[in-house]
Amino acid sequence: MSTPSSLASGPDGPRALRPLLDTVLDALAEGAEARGGPLPAGGPQAVAARVRDAVGDVLPDQGDPNALHTLVRTFAAHSADPAHPLCTAHLHCPPLATATAADLAATALNPSLDSWDQAPAAAELERLVTRALAGAIYPGGAAGRADALVTTGGTEANQLALLLARETHGATVRLVHGANAHHSLPRAAWLLGLPEPAVVPAPAGVLDPTALDQALSALPGPYVVAATAGTTDAGLIDPLPDIADLCAAHGARLHIDAAYGAGLLFSDRHRTKLTGLDAADTITLDLHKLGWQPLAAGLLAVKNPRDLTALHQHADYLNADDDTDAGLPDLLGRSLRTSRRPDILKIAVTLKTLGRTGLGTLVDQVCDRAHQFADLVHHHPGFELYDRPTISTVLFRPAHTTDDAVAAVRRTLLTDGRAVLGRAHTNGRLWLKTTLLNPHTRPDDLAALLKLVEGNTPR
Ligand SMILES: *Cc1c(COP(=O)(O)O)cnc(C)c1O
DSSP: OOOOOOOSTTTTHHHHHHHHHHHHHHHHHHHHHOSSSOOOOOOOHHHHHHHHHHOOSOOSSOOOOTTHHHHHHHHHTTTTOOSTTTTOSSSOOOHHHHHHHHHHHHHOOOOTTTGGOHHHHOOOOHHHHHHHHHHHOOOGTTTTTTTTOOOOOOHHHHHHHHHHHHHHHHTTTTTEETTTTTTHHHHHHTTTEEEEEEEETTTTTTOHHHHHHHHHHHHHSEEEEEEEEEOOOOOOOOOHHHHHHHHHHHHHHEEEEEGGGGGGGOOTGGGGTTTHHHHEEEEEEEETTTOOOSOOOEEEESSOGGGGGGOOOOHHHHHHHHHHHOOOOOOGGGGGGGSSOOHHHHHHHHHHHHHHHHHHHHHHHHHHHHHHHHHHHHHHTTEEOOOOOSSEEEEEEEEEEOOOHHHHHHHHHHHHTTTEEEEEETEEEEEOOOOOOTTTTTTTHHHHHHHHHHHHOOO
C-alpha cells in the first residue's frame, strides 16, 4: 500500500500513512522498552556510538526499506523521554497524545502560513485561536483588540517583543531586566543592536522593585522593562503589579516573559499568581511548557495591535496589493519567518479537547506534585529544600555536602540513564532542580527520585 515515494496528503495519503504509522508506533514501543528509563544509559560517547552503529551509512547508494523502523527505534531507544516520571530536569514537557495526533495532520497536509493560498484553514484557525488566547490574557480593556503571534518558542517571542519595543520607542530603547531573566532577552537586545541592557538585581530570585526604580531613575530612557513570570531556574514570579506601577510612573514599556508561568492562567487555583500580567505591552507564552504541546508552540501576546504594523512586509508573490484588496488575508506580517508550520492546529485541538478546566486540572496536578516533592525533601533529614514551589519547580540538595558532590550525583544519574535532574546556582550554591511537568507522576515516583539521589551522592 505504501512505497518509498508515496505521498502523505492527497486521496491516497491516509492509505499510505496507515501502515507506516503502525511501523512507527511499534518502533516507538520497542525503543522505549530497550531504553528502560528516562535517558539512554552510558553517557554521550556510548550513546553516540550506538546511534552511529544503528544508522550506518546515512546516504546509501540504494535505499533501505527498513530505515523508518530502524531509525525510529534507535531514536526512541536513545532519546530522553519527558513522559518518564524521573525525567524532570527542564521545562521539557511530555506532549499530549491528542496534540501529537493533531500535529501529524498538520504535517501531512503541510500548510504554510506565508500566504492564504497555501493555508486557508490554518489562516483562519490561527486568527481565531490567537485572538481568543489574547483575549484570555488581556481581559477587560484590551479584550477584542489584543492579538498574538505564533512563534517557535520563548526565544523568538522575546526577540519579537524587543523588536516591537524598538519600532515603537526607537533604536535607543534600553532593555532593563532582572538578573533572573532568561538569557534570550539580553541576546535579543544584542541581536537588535539595542544599547547595553541594564541588569537589575534579583537577590531573592525575583526582580527587586526598589532596584528597578533606581535603575529607571538613573539611566536615560526610553526603556523596555522585561519581567519574568516563571523563572527558568526556580519557577519564581516577579512582583508584577509593583513592576507595572513603576513602568507606568517612568513611562517605560513593559514586557513580561511568561514562557513558563502563563499556563497558570488555565487554573482557577493558581491564576491569581499572575495578577498584573495584563499590564504588559507584550507577553511571551510557551505552550510547549505548561501547555503539553509538542515543540514548537510559542506565542507573543500583544496588547495594542497597532504595534504589529511594524512587521508589515510586502512580497508580490505572497501578498500582492490587489490580492489583499480582493480579500485574501495577508499573513506575511504575522511573523519574521516566511514558510511557517501550522503549529496552531495542535494548540486548537488541545484547547477544545481539554477545555480550560481540563488544562487547569493538569496545571493543578503538576503544582500539587511539586508541593508533595517539596514536603518529602523538607521532612527528609538528608536533604535541604531551597523553598516551597511557586509553580512546579523544586530546588533541593543533599545536606552537608559540597557543590561538587551535587554536580556529581546529577551527572551520575544522567550517565546511568536513571534520572534526569536539572541544576541551578542560587544563593551562592548549586542546587538540584526538578521541573515537574508530568501530570501523571505519582508520589511513589517522587520518593524513588529522592532515594536515587540519596544513594548516589558521593560522601
Ligand atoms: C523556556 C524559556 C524561554 C525560552 O523559550 P524557548 O521556547 O526555549 O525558546 C524564555 N524565557 C523563559 C522564562 C523560559 O522559561
